Amino acid sequence: MASTTTTHSAAEAAAQREKARRAPAKWLLAPAVIFLLIWMIVPLGMTLYYSFRNYNLMMPSMNGWAGIGNYDYLWTDPTFWSALGVTLLIVVVCLAVTVGFGMAFALLFHRNFVGRGxxxxxxxxxxxxxxxxxxxxWKNMLFHPAYGLLAWLSRAVGLEPIDWLAQFPLTSIVIMISWEWTPFAMLVLLTGLQSLPEDQLEAVRLDGANKWHEFRHIVIPHLGQVLYVVVMLESIFFLTSFAEIYTTTSGGPGTATTNLPYYIFQGTFAQYDIGVSSAAAVAAVILANFFAIFLIRFVAGNLNAGENR
Incomplete structure (x- = not known):
């Protein structure tokens, strides 16, 4: 009985010492945590506040409480729903392209060949x-219908040059964003491949597994967490794509390439309607959270199913 009491007391003393040791670390981290909370909560709180107000910079006298009027306007605005659809399309297609090509390039550069570096x-x-x-x-050097590289190649083979940004605007945006983000997926996936144990591959090869079985049952489960990171990070950036659209199509032709960030930009800096733009920003935040939850469950479910097989 005495030995049990002594052991219990020793454990409590060790726990107290560990707690005392970690206490200074919490105080040292507190300023950074408080700063990040203020950095995130204050803008979000102001956006939420202005989303319930009639606030137009060109008509300051009309500033007043709107309730859910701004959200009602978004609900009936076809441009908003078009921007929502364009945003989701860009995210889904760019994810498929970047992850697919990123995986292909990662598998290629995981092999030894001359000039790999x-x-x-x-x-x-x-x-x-x-x-x-x-x-x-892409706008001036590749897609330009008069002196772009693609126009020169078309004329070289006797074809009529294509005005990509006018005829295929959304496809052009997807190509640009995918070109920019495929290397990120490749780098992260290549890092995951380099940590793959060679003895596992040798074992399945000795068992007679072909390349597809090796990739499906060894490589993909090993890259599960890496794929999760790639998909989540790229989704965040694709949801906020703006610069490529601003510098090439300006959301057009019409609203063909107007996504939610560009819709908010137009409402704020073209129409000066802070209330409606804030409501759209809140809707974008809600969309991002719903998309993230769906994506997490989808990826986790597929990875678990792969591991169970």
Whole structure:
């Protein structure tokens, strides 16, 4: 009995010492945590507040309480629903393209071949180009119908050049964003591949597994958490895509490439309607959270199903 009491007392003393040791760390982290909370909560709180007010910078005398009037306006605004659809389309298609090509490039650069270092550097380069520069490069050097590279190639083979930004605006935006973000997916997936134990691959090869079985049952489960990180981070950035649209199509033709960030930008800096723009921003935050929850469950469900197989 005495030994049990002594052991219990020793455990309590060790726990108290550990708690005392961690106490200074909490105080040191407190300023950074408080700063981040203020940095996030204050803008979100102001956005939520203005979303319930009639607040137009061009008509300050009309500033007043609107209730859910701004949200009612969004509900009946076809441009808002079009922007919502464009946003979701950009996210889904760009995710499929970047993850697919990123995986292909990661598998390629995981192998040894002559010039792999140079090829890897060239493949990574687009990720370090700023979004505004990406838009200008594709608009003036590649997509331009008169002196762009694609127009020159079309004329070289006897075809009529295509005005990509006018005829296929949304496809052009998807191409630009995918070109910019495929290297990110490749880098993260390549890092995951380099941590793959070779003994597992050797074991399944000895058992007679082909390349597809090796990829499906060994590589994909091993890259589960890595794929989750890639999908989540890219989804956040795709939901907030703006610079590529601003520098190339300006949301057009019409509203063909107007996504939620550009819709909010137009409402704020073209119409000066802070109330409706704030309501749209709140809707964008809600959309991002719903999309993240759905994505987490979808990815987690597929990974668990793969592991169970």
């Amino acid at each position: 140079v090829a890897r550097t060239l493949a990574v380069a687009p990720f370090f180009v700023m979004p505004v520069v990406t838009g200008l490069i």
